[in-house]
Amino acid sequence: MTARIAYCTDMEKSVLSNNFEKRGWIQVGPDDEWNFYWAGAQTCRSLFSVDSGYRMNDNQMINHFPTHYELTRKDLLVKNIKRYRRELEREGSPLAARDATGRYIHLDFLPTTFMLPADYNLFVEEFRRNPNTTWILKPAGRSQGVGIFLVNKLAQIKKWSRDTKSSFNPALVKDTYVISRYIENPLLIGGKKFDLRMYVLVTSYRPLKAYMYKQGFCRFCTVRYDTSGQELDNMFVHLTNVSIQKHGEEYNSVHGGKWPVRTLRLYLEGTRGKARTDKLFADVTWLVVHSLRAVAPIMASDRHCFECYGYDIIIDDQLKPWMIEVNASPSMTSTTANDRIMKYKLVDDIISIVLPPDGVPNVHWNKIPANDKSGDFELLLDEELYQNSDHSATHRGKNSDRHSAPRWK
Amino acid sequence: MASKMLRQGLGTNITAIVNRLASELQNTPFYNDFLADVQTTMATQNFNKERFGAECYEWAQGTSLDTRLRNALYHLMHVQPTLLANPDTPRHVLKEPLTYIRKAQSAWERRLVKCVNSMTAELGVPLSRRRTKQEKEEFSDRWASLSTEETDLTMIRPVYAPKDFLEVLASLRNPNYDEAVEENLWGSIQLPFKVNDIKGLVELYGELAYCCKHTGLDEAVAGEYKANLTLAEERLILGQKVVERNHGPLSRELIKSGCPTSLRGVLWHQVLGLEITDKHYKHFDELVQAVLQHDLLVDKLIMKDIQLTASNDDQYFVFEDILFQVLLCFFRDTEVLSHFEHSSASPPLAVARGNTPSPDALVAYPPCGVIPFHGFTMYAAPLSCLYEDPVPLYFTFREMYCRYWYRLHIVTSHSQGAAALALQFELLLQSCETRLWQHCCAMSIQLLPIVFKWIVRAFSGYLVPDQLFHLWDVVLAWESLEVLPVLALAIVSFRRENLMDVTSQQAAEAVLADITAISVIPLLKLALAADRGREREP
Numbered sequence: 043m044t045a046r047i048a049y050c051t052d053m054e055k056s057v058l059s060n061n062f063e064k065r066g067w068i069q070v071g072p073d074d075e076w077n078f079y080w081a082g083a084q085t086c087r088s089l090f091s092v093d094s095g096y097r098m099n100d101n102q103m104i105n106h107f108p109t110h111y112e113l114t115r116k117d118l119l120v121k122n123i124k125r126y127r128r129e130l131e132r133e134g135s136p137l138a139a140r141d142a143t144g145r146y147i148h149l150d151f152l153p154t155t156f157m158l159p160a161d162y163n164l165f166v167e168e169f170r171r172n173p174n175t176t177w178i179l180k181p182a183g184r185s186q187g188v189g190i191f192l193v194n195k196l197a198q199i200k201k202w203s204r205d206t207k208s209s210f211n212p213a214l215v216k217d218t219y220v221i222s223r224y225i226e227n228p229l230l231i232g233g234k235k236f237d238l239r240m241y242v243l244v245t246s247y248r249p250l251k252a253y254m255y256k257q258g259f260c261r262f263c264t265v266r267y268d269t270s271g272q273e274l275d276n277m278f279v280h281l282t283n284v285s286i287q288k289h290g291e292e293y294n295s296v297h298g299g300k301w302p303v304r305t306l307r308l309y310l311e312g313t314r315g316k317a318r319t320d321k322l323f324a325d326v327t328w329l330v331v332h333s334l335r336a337v338a339p340i341m342a343s344d345r346h347c348f349e350c351y352g353y354d355i356i357i358d359d360q361l362k363p364w365m366i367e368v369n370a371s372p373s374m375t376s377t378t379a380n381d382r383i384m385k386y387k388l389v390d391d392i393i394s395i396v397l398p399p400d401g402v403p404n405v406h407w408n409k410i411p412a413n414d415k416s417g418d419f420e421l422l423l424d425e426e427l428y429q430n431s432d433h434s435a436t437h438r439g440k441n442s443d444r445h446s447a448p449r450w451k
Numbered sequence: 452m453a454s455k456m457l458r459q460g461l462g463t464n465i466t467a468i469v470n471r472l473a474s475e476l477q478n479t480p481f482y483n484d485f486l487a488d489v490q491t492t493m494a495t496q497n498f499n500k501e502r503f504g505a506e507c508y509e510w511a512q513g514t515s516l517d518t519r520l521r522n523a524l525y526h527l528m529h530v531q532p533t534l535l536a537n538p539d540t541p542r543h544v545l546k547e548p549l550t551y552i553r554k555a556q557s558a559w560e561r562r563l564v565k566c567v568n569s570m571t572a573e574l575g576v577p578l579s580r581r582r583t584k585q586e587k588e589e590f591s592d593r594w595a596s597l598s599t600e601e602t603d604l605t606m607i608r609p610v611y612a613p614k615d616f617l618e619v620l621a622s623l624r625n626p627n628y629d630e631a632v633e634e635n636l637w638g639s640i641q642l643p644f645k646v647n648d649i650k651g652l653v654e655l656y657g658e659l660a661y662c663c664k665h666t667g668l669d670e671a672v673a674g675e676y677k678a679n680l681t682l683a684e685e686r687l688i689l690g691q692k693v694v695e696r697n698h699g700p701l702s703r704e705l706i707k708s709g710c711p712t713s714l715r716g717v718l719w720h721q722v723l724g725l726e727i728t729d730k731h732y733k734h735f736d737e738l739v740q741a742v743l744q745h746d747l748l749v750d751k752l753i754m755k756d757i758q759l760t761a762s763n764d765d766q767y768f769v770f771e772d773i774l775f776q777v778l779l780c781f782f783r784d785t786e787v788l789s790h791f792e793h794s795s796a797s798p799p800l801a802v803a804r805g806n807t808p809s810p811d812a813l814v815a816y817p818p819c820g821v822i823p824f825h826g827f828t829m830y831a832a833p834l835s836c837l838y839e840d841p842v843p844l845y846f847t848f849r850e851m852y853c854r855y856w857y858r859l860h861i862v863t864s865h866s867q868g869a870a871a872l873a874l875q876f877e878l879l880l881q882s883c884e885t886r887l888w889q890h891c892c893a894m895s896i897q898l899l900p901i902v903f904k905w906i907v908r909a910f911s912g913y914l915v916p917d918q919l920f921h922l923w924d925v926v927l928a929w930e931s932l933e934v935l936p937v938l939a940l941a942i943v944s945f946r947r948e949n950l951m952d953v954t955s956q957q958a959a960e961a962v963l964a965d966i967t968a969i970s971v972i973p974l975l976k977l978a979l980a981a982d983r984g985r986e987r988e989p
Contacts, residue, residue, distance in 0.1 A: 232769040232835075233595060262769060266596050292599065296763040305766050305836065308712060308917050312837045316687065316713040380765055 047402065050076040052085050055374040057385040061393060065401070077403045078393075079104045083371055086110075098346045103396065103403035106370060107247070107349050108342040113333065114351070114370040116220045117182040120155045126336035151329040151365050155222040157182075159203065165221055169196060176224040183218075185369065187283035192224060225364055228267065229357040231309065235267040236260040237282040238303065238355040238363070241372065241388060242330055242422070245396055245409050247343035249425035252334055253395060254327065256418045257384050258303040264292035284377060298377040314361065322361045329355070329365050331423055345405045348396045350388075391417030467538045472527065475534055480730070481523045489516055518698050525699045526724025529854060529930075533793045547795035549864045555623050556795045556862040563822050564799045566610050571748050574606055578801065578816060580746045587743050594739070597775035598762065600754065607755040609825035613907040616824070616860060617900060620870045623862070638877030639899050644864055646875040649883055652937055653979050656929060658707050660979035666709030667921040667972030683711070690714045699724055707928040709972075715920060716837045722927050723850045727843050735842045738780035741818075745783075749817040753778045756823055761832045766916050770835035777831055777845045781852075787819035790853035795863035821857070829911035830856050833923070836916050851923075855932055859907045867932040872906055873899060876936035883940060883978075887947050896950075896959045902939035905966075909935060913966050921971045934975065941978035942966055 048070040049062045058080055062069070070076050072085065081089070081104055089096050090108035098104070112118050127149050130138035139147050156165040158179075169175070174194075179202070181189040193199055199221075228235045241255035261282045281287075287299055310319040330353060352372025355363045374389070376382035394415045398407035410427065476482060498506045511517050528535060533545045547553045571578050582590065593600060621639040628643050636643065653660050664675050666686055674685030690711045693702055702721035710718055720726065742750075754775065761767045761774050781787070791797055798820025800813040831848040838844040858868045865871065877899060880888045891898055905913050909932070910922055925934045942963070943950065949962045 232772055234769070266772075294763065294768065297765045297768045299768075300765075301769055302765070305916055308920075309836045311712040312716055313839045316711070319713075378765075 047077045048075060049078040049080070050074070051080040052082040053080070053374065057374055057376060057382060057389055060386060061389045065393070077101050077103065081105060083110075100405045101403050102405075103346055103348065105348060105350065107244075107347045108344055109340070110349055110370045111183075112340055113337045114368050115182050116155075116180055116367055117157050117218050119333070119337075119368060120152065120157070120220060122336045122340070123149075123152055123333065126332070148328075149332060151325070151332070151363065153223040153225060153364050153366075155220050158219040158221055160218070162203075165199075166196065176226055177221050178224040179219055179221050181218075182220055186285040187281045190281060192280060225356050225358055227359045229359050229361065230267050231260075231262075231306075233266045234262050234264075235280070235282065236262040236301070237366065238306075238326070238353075238357060239372070240303075240326065240330070240353045240355060242334075242351045242353055243348065243392055243395060243419060244334065244351065245348045246345070246426075247334075247338045247341040249429065250334060250338050251409060251424045251426065252331065252422040253416065253419040254330060254422045255388060255391070256303075256420055257388070259384070260301040260303065260306055261287070262299040262301060263287060264294075264299060284373075288377065296378065298381060300378065300381060302380075310361070318361050322357065322363060326355060326363045327422060329363055333365060333368065334423075345409075346403075348392070350392055387418060391419050395419060464537055468535060471538060472524065472534055475531065476524060476527055479523065479527060485516075485519060485523065488519075492516065515697075518696070522697070522699050522721075522724060529724065530789075531792065542792075545793065546791075546797075547863060549625075551626055552623075552795060552862055552864045555619075557797075559619055559862050560796065560799060563610055567748065567799075567822060570608075570610075576748050576751065578748050582744065582746050586746070591743055594776065596772050597754075597779075598757075598771040600775075602751065602754065604751055604755045604758065607751050609756060609759075610752065610822055612825040613860075613904050614900060616869065616907070617873070617903045620862065620873060623870070636874075637881060638874070639897065640870060640874040640877060642864075642870055642874060644866065644871045644874055646866060646871050646878065647933060649879060649979075652879075652933060655931065655933065656925075656937070656975075656979055659925065659929075659975060664708060665972050665976075666711070667924075667970075668709075668976065670709070682709075687711045687713070690718070694718065694721070697721060703928050703930075706924045710920070710924045712917070712920075715924075716843070719837070719847060719927060720843070723847065723854070725843075725846055725850055727846060731846055732842055734786075735780065735845055738783050739776075741783040742779045747782065747817055749782050749823065750779055753782060753823050753827065756825060757828045760826055760828045760912065764832065764912055767832040767835060767912075770832065773835055773841050773844065774828060774831055776841050777848060778828060780845060781831075781849060782817045782819050782821070782823070784819045784849065785815070787821065787849065787853060788815055790857060791820060794857055794861060795865070795868075796857070796861040821852075824860060826908050826912070829908045833911050833916055833919050837920075855926060856909060858932065859909065869903075869907060872932060872936050873903055875933065876902055876906070876939050879936060879940045880943065884944055884947065887943070887950060890951055891959070894954045896953070896956050898943060898950075898959065898963075901960055901963050902936075902943065905939055906935045910938065914969060914971065915967050918969060918971045925971075925975070937978055938971060938975060941974035942969060944978060945969075945974055 047065070047067040049067045050070055050072050051058055051062070052072075059069075062078075067078065072079070079085075079102070083106065086104065086106040086108070088094055089104070112122055127138055127146055130149075131140075137148050141147050154168065156162075156168070158165065169177070176192055176194045177199075178190065178192050179199075193202075238258060238260055240258040243253040243255070245251045245253075261284055263280070263282055264287050284298065284300075287293055288295075293299065307319060307323070310322065333353075349370065350372065352369035354366040354369065356366055357363050374385060376385055394417055395411045396403075396409075398404050399412065408426070410424070493507070496510060498510075536545055543553070547556065567578070570576075617639075621641070624641055625643055628641075647655060659665075664672070664682055666683055670681060670683035670686075672682050674680040674682050677685055680688075686709060690705060691714065693705045694714055694717055699721055702718050706718055706722065757771060757774055757778065762771045767774070788798055798815035799822065801816040802812050803814055830852055831844070834844050834848050838847065855867075858865055859872075860869060862868075862870065880898065890896075909926070910919055914922065922934065922938060926932060946962055950959060953959050953962060
């Protein structure tokens with residue numbers, strides 16, 4: 043007689059509990075024998091820490107990887123991607139080719155970023171080279187738009203660094219900051235700036251198995267975009283985070299400023315043509331895959347783990363996507379009715395993919411879900427399937443560089 | 452004997468009609484430019500003097516000049532369909548042949564005007580007012596972001612909504628119709644109009660029912676001619692060739708089996724005979740100036756409508772600013788008045804202030820002659836996904852309104868008017884979904900009020916944009932609104948099981964409340980091709 047699956051959750055969200063309840067799972071506390079834990083990042087930190095001595099059994103599954111911060115902390119992400127690019131260059135891979143100005147041709151999806159205070163001098167050099175640019179400062183470990191501001195003069199940075207150094211606020215001093223080139227020419231639709239939120243599910247890092255959710259959405263600012271520099275302080279113009287926008291005067295809770303990616307695609311195909319639109323979405327996929335490959339070698343690929351990331355991407359007016367950041371705990375709060383429906387299905391599809399066919403978490407399962415289990419997820423990359431098919435197929439004479447490239451669906 | 456007379460009748464009339472078309476064509480703005488181009492091009496040719504006419508004609512065949520002329524004629528025939536009628540028909544009959552309908556439409560118009568007049572009195576807002584210089588400047592500054600206009604619109608209510616209009620249609624009776632003697636009409640619409648039954652519709656939409664390779668059905672299947680390409684890729688290549696050819700009827704044929712998304716904007720222009728030139732930009736600028744000049748009560752009505760509909764719509768909220776611009780200009784556009792020639796409606800007239808009331812001093816109010824109703828914005832909203840620039844958006848919306856949508860909110864006996872379409876839905880329901888219809892009658896459930904909302908808006912705001920575009924492709928390709936009741940029937944059929952389970956009007960409304968998951972083309976094909984034991988011609 044199989045016992046019922048026990049779940050545990052750190053957050054009381056209906057899109058989560060409805061999904062667990064509908065499967066007949068029973069809720070238990072974190073100290074009980076749970077099989078499935080939807081945890082917050084804080085819990086994972088303590089759970090996975092060496093000190094806790096916590097060992098998970100074969101029938102337990104949790105929704106974060108121990109070292110997820112390598113991808114989701116802004117400073118570590120930058121460090122990892124820079125390292126990845128250098129490694130590819132050392133190997134002589136054509137992926138790491140650079141153009142005449144030194145920009146990576148194929149892997150240029152991260153806006154120029156520096157760590158502060160560590161890379162301060164490098165940043166100043168870059169700033170002096172291009173003095174008429176705007177930069178965005180973000181605390182490395184925060185979210186929801188907290189602590190972010192824009193600068194376009196060196197004096198503003200100097201002032202800020204003086205302020206934080208002299209502050210006794212431990213939170214401020216502890217934070218590393220990243221400063222990135224602000225994308226001043228975002229694609230505007232209806233005169234407003236937006237960013238793209240795409241959900242990416244990773245069930246394993248070695249071998250890499252990643253799935254992208256088809257129902258992404260755009261988050262629009264409530265105020266028209268202004269490039270004159272006079273509105274740099276107006277966060278409603280620049281930051282697309284819903285946590286910020288929902289306090290704006292013009293916020294509408296019926297649509298919540300959220301626009302389905304499907305309609306974005308329709309609009310872009312109709313106004314910019316199919317080729318350019320297809321390229322944009324292919325570039326988004328490319329960006330996601332390479333960011334995952336960059337952190338895969340150093341990620342603890344614990345078989346108990348899976349993770350659903352929220353990728354924030356900004357599209358510029360040349361239809362080039364830029365990676366802004368990756369969120370380990372994308373919000374499960376629903377701001378509109380459609381949002382609730384989408385997030386409910388998202389969690390439903392996640393559970394469907396990460397569980398073995400018999401529905402019981404099992405560390406020994408090969409993590410190859412059946413085709414009908416993906417729901418609205420699209421397989422991005424499964425290195426195990428790729429390696430299997432490569433060995434079973436007759437030698438096709440691929441050159442060695444192609445082996446290191448991800449296999450597209 | 453009778454058919455011989457008919458042929459003879461048409462015979463003389465065809466000549467008269469052709470002559471009339473030719474002279475009308477010469478009056479269009481197209482003609483002068485065209486004539487100049489012809490003369491310039493011909494000057495480079497060497498034609499034989501004796502055989503001038505014949506050689507000229509031969510030479511012109513298949514050239515771009517020939518295509519342009521054909522397009523212009525094709526466009527003219529659509530914009531002024533009354534030109535094809537018997538030239539002896541009096542104007543009021545062309546607009547509406549049935550007297551009792553004419554009277555009903557006049558009554559409806561008077562009611563709307565009364566409502567607008569009482570609104571202006573209640574709110575103390577004049578019908579039209581010249582803006583002060585300062586107001587003009589302020590308004591001009593905000594032209595790009597009118598959605599943030601702070602005018603107080605809380606006291607503004609829509610003049611009417613589709614359900615009010617349905618009530619009017621349901622109350623109409625033909626004074627010559629004797630229920631005791633003639634066929635019974637069992638639904639809400641008690642007007643004995645001739646509408647296509649399912650057999651007629653299948654014949655009309657032939658290719659849609661039979662042809663399988665429609666991109667709206669499945670664009671990932673292998674192409675029809677090149678198996679290595681998907682249907683979508685194949686159609687795109689074909690579509691690009693059709694676009695280059697730039698021939699209206701050809702473009703129409705292409706979109707019958709699915710329109711490639713990236714070519715839809717230009718293909719719709721070709722089918723509608725629209726070519727956006729500097730003249731259009733100039734005209735739009737003039738309309739913008741007119742908006743800045745005067746503040747109309749109608750402006751507040753449409754602004755309220757945008758706020759209620761597009762601004763709250765998940766798909767179109769992004770475009771609210773551009774919709775404000777397009778719609779405010781529409782209500783100032785007197786060129787829209789020309790569509791009243793083939794409409795049973797007439798524009799409301801008012802006297803400009805300061806003039807003595809006389810027939811000469813009457814102007815249309817609003818200038819375009821159309822009083823907006825709740826949801827009017829939705830005729831324009833979907834086009835914002837096709838055109839970034841407000842000018843093409845504006846003219847496409849205007850053209851589609853004057854060709855098709857205007858019939859959805861006037862009292863007319865036309866086979867594509869709202870009343871006929873509503874009747875068509877009811878008759879289709881009775882004949883094709885008899886069990887469901889009987890169940891609804893038994894439970895006092897009325898499906899017409901639910902689907903009428905969809906029909907009046909041509910499903911805009913109810914379907915998701917890409918599905919709506921498939922539907923509007925069908926409207927443009929077959930030049931008929933009859934697809935609207937067919938789709939309504941198809942949706943009702945699709946949800947038949949759920950509807951059979953409900954026992955109240957409220958529950959029925961809940962079943963049909965959300966149709967965003969509906970795929971248009973598969974359902975249309977099902978409705979048109981389904982064999983429900985009906986007699987079908989081999």
